[in-house]
Amino acid sequence: MADLDQFRTETRAWLEANCPPEMREPMRDESDACWGGRNPVFKSEAQRLWMERMAARGWTVPDWPRDYGGGGLSPAETKVLKQEMARIGARNPLMSFGISMLGPALLKYGTEAQKKRFLPEIARGEIRWCQGYSEPNAGSDLASLQTKCEDKGDHWLVNGQKVWTSYADKADWIFCLVRTDFQAPKHKGISFLLFDMKTPGVSTKPILLISGTSPFCETFFDDVKVPKDQVVGEVNKGWDVAKYLLGHEREMISGMGLGGQGESLGAALRERLADDPVLRAEVAEFDVDAMAFRAMSERFIDELKAGMAHPAQPSMMKYAGTELNKRRHELVMAAGGSDALEWESERSRGGKAAREWLRTKANSIEGGTSEVQLGIVAKRILDLPGA
Amino acid sequence: MPLYLTEDQTMLRDTARAFMAAEGSIATQLRHWRDIGCKDGFGHALWKQFAELGFTGILIPEAQGGLGLGHVEAGIVLEEIGRNLTPSPFLVTAVAAVEALKGTPHADRWYPGILAGETVAALAVDEAPKHRPERIAMTAERAGNGFRLSGNKQFVVQGASADVVVVAARAEEGVTLFAVEKGAAGLDVEGVRLADGSIGARMRFDGVVDADAVIGEVGGGEAVLARVLGAGRAGAAAELVGLGTQAMGMTVDYLKQRKQFGRLIGEFQALQHRAAHLYAELEIARAATLKAQQLLDEASPEAEAMVSVAKAKAGAASRLAVQEGVQMHGGIGMTDEYDIGLYMKRDRVLAELFGDGAYHADKVARMRGY
Numbered sequence: 001m002a003d004l005d006q007f008r009t010e011t012r013a014w015l016e017a018n019c020p021p022e023m024r025e026p027m028r029d030e031s032d033a034c035w036g037g038r039n040p041v042f043k044s045e046a047q048r049l050w051m052e053r054m055a056a057r058g059w060t061v062p063d064w065p066r067d068y069g070g071g072g073l074s075p076a077e078t079k080v081l082k083q084e085m086a087r088i089g090a091r092n093p094l095m096s097f098g099i100s101m102l103g104p105a106l107l108k109y110g111t112e113a114q115k116k117r118f119l120p121e122i123a124r125g126e127i128r129w130c131q132g133y134s135e136p137n138a139g140s141d142l143a144s145l146q147t148k149c150e151d152k153g154d155h156w157l158v159n160g161q162k163v164w165t166s167y168a169d170k171a172d173w174i175f176c177l178v179r180t181d182f183q184a185p186k187h188k189g190i191s192f193l194l195f196d197m198k199t200p201g202v203s204t205k206p207i208l209l210i211s212g213t214s215p216f217c218e219t220f221f222d223d224v225k226v227p228k229d230q231v232v233g234e235v236n237k238g239w240d241v242a243k244y245l246l247g248h249e250r251e252m253i254s255g256m257g258l259g260g261q262g263e264s265l266g267a268a269l270r271e272r273l274a275d276d277p278v279l280r281a282e283v284a285e286f287d288v289d290a291m292a293f294r295a296m297s298e299r300f301i302d303e304l305k306a307g308m309a310h311p312a313q314p315s316m317m318k319y320a321g322t323e324l325n326k327r328r329h330e331l332v333m334a335a336g337g338s339d340a341l342e343w344e345s346e347r348s349r350g351g352k353a354a355r356e357w358l359r360t361k362a363n364s365i366e367g368g369t370s371e372v373q374l375g376i377v378a379k380r381i382l383d384l385p386g387a
Numbered sequence: 388m389p390l391y392l393t394e395d396q397t398m399l400r401d402t403a404r405a406f407m408a409a410e411g412s413i414a415t416q417l418r419h420w421r422d423i424g425c426k427d428g429f430g431h432a433l434w435k436q437f438a439e440l441g442f443t444g445i446l447i448p449e450a451q452g453g454l455g456l457g458h459v460e461a462g463i464v465l466e467e468i469g470r471n472l473t474p475s476p477f478l479v480t481a482v483a484a485v486e487a488l489k490g491t492p493h494a495d496r497w498y499p500g501i502l503a504g505e506t507v508a509a510l511a512v513d514e515a516p517k518h519r520p521e522r523i524a525m526t527a528e529r530a531g532n533g534f535r536l537s538g539n540k541q542f543v544v545q546g547a548s549a550d551v552v553v554v555a556a557r558a559e560e561g562v563t564l565f566a567v568e569k570g571a572a573g574l575d576v577e578g579v580r581l582a583d584g585s586i587g588a589r590m591r592f593d594g595v596v597d598a599d600a601v602i603g604e605v606g607g608g609e610a611v612l613a614r615v616l617g618a619g620r621a622g623a624a625a626e627l628v629g630l631g632t633q634a635m636g637m638t639v640d641y642l643k644q645r646k647q648f649g650r651l652i653g654e655f656q657a658l659q660h661r662a663a664h665l666y667a668e669l670e671i672a673r674a675a676t677l678k679a680q681q682l683l684d685e686a687s688p689e690a691e692a693m694v695s696v697a698k699a700k701a702g703a704a705s706r707l708a709v710q711e712g713v714q715m716h717g718g719i720g721m722t723d724e725y726d727i728g729l730y731m732k733r734d735r736v737l738a739e740l741f742g743d744g745a746y747h748a749d750k751v752a753r754m755r756g757y
Contacts (some may be wrong), residue, residue: 081439127581176466211623264755266550266752266755266756266757267755267756273757274757280752280757281745281748281749282756283752283757284749284752285744285748287748287751287755288695288696288699288700288744288747288748288751289671289700291692291693292674292700293671294691294696295390295671295672295674295675295677295678296671296674296675298390298674298678299391299673299674299677300674302389302390302391305389306389306391308391313438313670316663316666316667316670319663319664319667320671340564371660372662373663374659375656375659375660377663377667378659378660378662378663379659381666382639382652382659382663383639383643383664384639384642384653384655384662385643385651385653385654
């Protein structure tokens with residue numbers, strides 16, 4: 001315990017000295033996030049410094065081993081670091097699908113060579129990854145994906161199309177589910193493949209959403225040649241890797257329900273609730289649910305670290321967290337009234353409330369719909385019979 | 388402190404679970420006492436067994452012969468009580484009253500009996516159909532060497548069999564708590580059977596109690612009452628989590644047995660998704676309740692808000708569990724022979740006890756300044 005106290009003291013001092021003041025202010029929207037990459041776009045010098053300083057200590061991925069660019073911290077130390085960051089409101093220094101999704105899968109399923117090659121550059125924010133999972137005819141039924149991957153002796157040849165690829169137009173590399181066996185049952189012919197988005201034959205096309213933004217793309221593969229050593233796990237066993245990774249994605253998305261670092265929604269909307277007793281009551285019930293869910297998130301993380309969480313628990317978290325987040329934004333819109341309807345004005349910061357509200361509607365679709373998650377909970381946790 | 392049970396707490400849970408399932412079962416306790424029309428609504432022999440296992444002394448300091456444990460441990464016992472609908476004075480006596488008397492001369496007077504499982508203590512706060520402890524109207528006027536207590540109380544759980552009642556009244560100096568013994572002059576007690584078979588009491592006070600009856604300081608009752616109600620609410624939340632979890636378990640089991648249209652009804656997606664949603668709600672309620680208990684044990688300033696969150700959330704999750712339980716059991720869910728309906732009735736009583744979900748959501752809102 002004394003060691004942990006000392007770690008806390010040192011961490012607090014280091015963060016005080018190294019986290020720029022601008023990086024202690026809440027992010028205003030998604031565009032304030034730092035994503036790194038080959039051609040990184042920093043909104044400010046402070047943002048660049050903050051990412052580089054954290055990466056230099058391995059604290060972009062505090063609990064990964066030092067050999068792979070991580071901080072080598074114990075679970076308890078990682079928790080202390082997160083607490084100390086939260087204490088000063090420090091922003092996440094690096095948003096990254098490499099960190100939240102691919103990294104854990106590589107740590108579990110990657111070869112030593114793959115770990116050494118890919119993990120450090122993820123930790124340093126040098127390569128931005130995207131995820132090639134969904135296809136036009138493989139959404140909730142992801143395992144029916146059809147992107148073809150042929151063994152051409154000295155390389156793989158990939159043809160097909162992905163959709164809903166987040167930030168594919170900005171990503172450097174893709175981790176991708178492809179079909180390597182068309183004869184086998186659908187779950188048993190899938191492989192998990194990594195390749196450079198600059199490879200000839202890869203193209204992307206952004207999709208305009210109801211929020212007016214384009215975080216997702218269609219991604220096309222036309223005779224894309226991929227080196228043989230870029231399969232993660234065994235050929236035709238990519239579904240295991242995919243499922244493991246989806247668990248991490250669900251954890252990340254379920255964390256969104258935390259929204260706004262635990263600030264009470266009612267406190268934020270105070271003036272707008274004063275003469276609206278029914279809305280005030282709804283917001284109060286929301287705050288109760290949000291505080292309860294925050295306790296659930298804390299419990300879930302503690303149980304994960306202790307290896308006590310049910311393997312399907314991320315599905316429950318994803319379901320509950322995303323539904324909660326949608327409710328939050330419905331209430332924000334209701335409290336905002338016609339102010340919240342403005343789409344472009346400076347007053348509305350470019351329609352922030354309305355655009356975020358619309359964006360949240362995807363929360364319970366992406367990464368497995370709420371209905372898919374409920375089905376998983378029913379079958380794997382409650383052990384209800386298959387239909 | 389990680390948000391799961393420690394090894395010692397897990398051992399306590401295992402002990403409490405095995406004990407309550409064997410000795411506190413619905414058939415041997417709730418139905419037995421209900422069906423013979425017992426005036427107390429619970430078994431004194433079981434209360435003694437609680438004491439033998441140390442349960443009644445969980446919140447009593449070691450120096451006074453108790454286990455000196457906390458609200459997490461009290462909650463562990465209450466969750467098992469909730470699962471089995473075990474009638475007992477545990478919540479009002481070993482949690483609420485023990486908290487009320489803590490650190491006062493009344494503790495020396497009453498703790499030994501509670502530790503021995505011989506004493507029942509109750510808490511008289513509510514004066515109207517809804518829990519509004521901010522509006523205590525019962526008066527305590529100085530009279531001779533003591534106070535004249537005048538007013539009415541209701542929903543005094545186990546009040547009909549209590550040896551001592553902790554009473555909240557308003558003195559000139561402010562809210563004051565009194566320990567009023569059974570049979571005190573001017574105390575009229577009417578035992579009232581509630582929907583779940585438990586016995587509450589309506590009490591009418593019009594008599595003088597000695598100054599010694601004051602718990603703590605005259606006018607200093609608000610802070611003590613807040614602590615007592617915090618303990619009681621966290622405890623009720625734990626009981627609700629246990630109740631809801633068991634109701635869900637029984638219902639999920641039923642979905643795996645009952646066949647209609649040639650297949651198990653648990654195969655129907657309409658029911659699967661509702662069951663999965665219920666599971667999520669109960670998991671969240673369990674986490675909120677444990678968090679509240681831990682914060683109480685740490686004497687954290689955030690405890691009060693989290694306790695309200697826990698009581699509201701556990702109430703909502705448990706209510707969903709019993710409503711889905713009766714509905715998914717179909718016709719037999721409406722019969723007295725099946726236990727699921729007993730869960731619905733107990734849930735309704737616990738929902739009101741120490742403030743319902745609306746009361747606590749409003750309290751959270753006020754604490755957050757809106």
